[in-house]
Amino acid sequence: MKLRNAYLLIVGLIILSSCRNDDDTIGEVVPPRLLSEVTIEDDAEIIEFLKTHFYNDDEFETPPEGFDFKIKFDTIAGDNSSRISLFDSPNLITQTISVDSEDLGRSDDDEIINQTLYTLVVRQGEVTGTPTIGDFSILRYEGLLLDGTLFDASTNQPIRFNLSTVVQGFGNGMKNFQTGTGPIENGDGTVSYENYGIGAIFMPAGLAYFDTSPNTVIPTYSPLIFKVDAFAYEPDSDFDGDGIPSILEDLNNDGNLNNDNTNAEVEASFGIYTANYSDTDDDGDGILTIDEIELDADGNFVGFLDTDGDGIPDHLDNDL
Template sequence: MMKLKNICLVVWLAAAAWSCGDDDEGPQAQVIPPRLLSEVAVDNDTEIVAFLKSHFYNYEEFQSPPADFDFRIRFDTISGDNSDKISIFDSSQLNAVEFGSETITVTSADVGVVSGDEVVNSKLYYLVVRQGVSESVPTIGDNSILRYEGSLLNGQVFDSQVSQPVKFNLSQVVRGFGNGMEYFKTGSAVIENGDGTFTYEDYGIGAIFMPSELAYFNTPTSNLIPIYAPLVFKIDAYSFEPNTDTDQDGIPSILEDLNMDGNLNNDNTDSADEVQATIVNYRDADDDNDGIPTIEEINLNADGTFLSFKDTDGDGISDHLDIDS
């Protein structure tokens, strides 16, 4: 099983095609360049919208749950006996169902295409069939506890964690997953079953539909996910840890999104250092690499929680980001 939290975005320029010539130069490699980000984004959105308009989810079971209903979301094609069903695209017509989209800016660098400088507006779609009861939703910086199932648009499952919930940080998975989770309120009571398992109540249920530029784009993952493939994740949003501080530097991870673009993985203030260039701020205990831990360059409350940033020299740069402070 491919674990969602262990997949990192890397650069891949495709497989080499080898052929033997008549000369003595040996095998020649032909490198296939990646497709244009803008081209893939348009194609993926067309595929996703077509799926949303031609499929429905089991909304009738959610509206009138049978005694043995497992409250799992399922998709089927609108055809034959199901030709009168309401599509996912139109599911906001159903009571208490939230369906919508978010436009997210994506650059060539974000998807690992170092040879391009494209910027596209990518669409992420979300479907909340049952909203949780929590007062707030997780952010991209928070640890989240959930169940999920990842599949292609054709229903082929490539990753599944449905027997018991798993916990991971929402910035350590594909970008569309973390951004999509911000629409799901989580549950309330957690019941320990006495056998090492837990049961959650009143949690959010739904799905996230993402284009490949918010997932793996042209990165090799497994033989189950083609390159440039849109993905679907079914979600049971159980719980989350508000204001998660991933690197324990005193700053909630969400506050380390310096450019406020909803992506913590492109914020790195000590990237000039060859070693530190691989450690982004929300995972770095010394954000400016000045030898002074970040937690000593900010103001904390009496209980050790974050209070405010310091700017000792008044230059407009917080001490923990300013190598001169």
């Protein structure tokens, strides 16, 4: 089995603990479920949540004194029966992302299923440009189940991580947010940002942890919500320092850097898997990738080389 599970890379980054799901009986074997059936159920659950809940848009439109610019969800009922649902909000963005069941560790299902990702952009940041899945992002977040259970949160201070080292839905959702200005030193050892992007990402299990559970709070096959404050990002991030901006290592252009591994078959014989964006020798020929590409005098990426003219860039061609 090829270890192309994008979500395996995030354990210890978004959620630090890894335990058995409390909902499972000790010793019980939970039969694996098809990506296709889970996708249908998850999308129905997310749509139900979006249609029955609203957010505090009135506070964002006219901020009261002392407003903390935090998103709050509530049910459309009673005094709130006339509120606009999240589903009908003009700030809701939908994306269709194809997921291969093999990327989720399923070598026997052979399914490629479209997933719908929903991103609510409550406030767009003032800095033009948005991060890619290959960039380092500086942000603050809260992770929630659809029932409102909090399963993870960063501290109040900004946290920095690469958007391909987290669950796929998170990285793809962050592509919708412009960021703010900062950091601003607060004089007490902390920093802050101004006019940053604010929103929430609603993702099905196929773009999250699918049939694994990184802690005792998240059941398997769970759709998730992440509230985010998009403070800043680092354009053209090079995660492995091989000279190539990580976003250019999405060889199949599917919005997932973790399933692009040029020398996967060779690595599999050693029981390892290193995606190109985190591999300093992408083709495993013993020559560092940075020595097989074109750089300018300052060491910045210029382009790819194809010495033998076979249409395969040198850094991906181990038979030069």
